[in-house]
Amino acid sequence: MTITLREVTEDNVDSVLALRTTPDQERFVSTVTDSLTEAAENPQGNPWIRAVYADGQPVGFVMLSWNVEPQPPDIIGPWFLWKLLIDHRHQGKGYGQEVVQQIVELxxxxxxTELLTSHVPGDGGPAGFYARLGFVPTGELDPEGEIILRRIVHE
Structure with missing residues (x-):
C-alpha cells in the first residue's frame, strides 16, 4: 500500500469533496467542504491542503497551517495539523497513522521542532489515535474548547 499526498486540483476536487467520516465522527471532524471554506476564510493560517491517496485512490484529506507566525488564540503554530479526515470506508487500515508520519517528516x-494539533474532547473522538502517535496535551485549549496537543518532531 502506497500512501501519497497530492494537491487538490480541478481534476480531483469532486472526489475529495465526496470523502466522509461516519455520522458518529461528524462532531469531531469537519467536512472537506467546511475545511476548504475555513481555509479560505483564514489565509493568515497559511493553509497547506492535500488529498490523501492510497494506491491511486482518494481516501482522505489533510490540512496544515504551514510555518505560520503564531497569533494565539486564533492561529496556532508554526506547524499545526489543522484537519485530518480519512473516509469512513477506508478507516482502520493505518492510513491516518501513515499520513501523520509523512507530515512529521515533511x-x-x-x-x-514540534507539530501541534487539536481535537474536540469526547467519547469516540480522536484522543487515543493522537496519543498512539506520540501527541501529548499541552494543557491549553483553543477558543472552541478543543484540546491542543503537541508532538516533538526533531531527532
Whole structure:
C-alpha cells in the first residue's frame, strides 16, 4: 500500500469533496467542504491542503497551517495539523497513522521542532489515535474548547 499526498486540483476536487467520516465522527471532524471554506476564510493560517491517496485512490484529506507566525488564540503554530479526515470506508487500515508520519517528516525537513494539533474532547473522538502517535496535551485549549496537543518532531 502506497500512501501519497497530492494537491487538490480541478481534476480531483469532486472526489475529495465526496470523502466522509461516519455520522458518529461528524462532531469531531469537519467536512472537506467546511475545511476548504475555513481555509479560505483564514489565509493568515497559511493553509497547506492535500488529498490523501492510497494506491491511486482518494481516501482522505489533510490540512496544515504551514510555518505560520503564531497569533494565539486564533492561529496556532508554526506547524499545526489543522484537519485530518480519512473516509469512513477506508478507516482502520493505518492510513491516518501513515499520513501523520509523512507530515512529521515533511515538517521536520522544514526545520520544525514540534507539530501541534487539536481535537474536540469526547467519547469516540480522536484522543487515543493522537496519543498512539506520540501527541501529548499541552494543557491549553483553543477558543472552541478543543484540546491542543503537541508532538516533538526533531531527532
Amino acid at each position: 515538517v521536520r525537513g522544514q526545520g520544525a
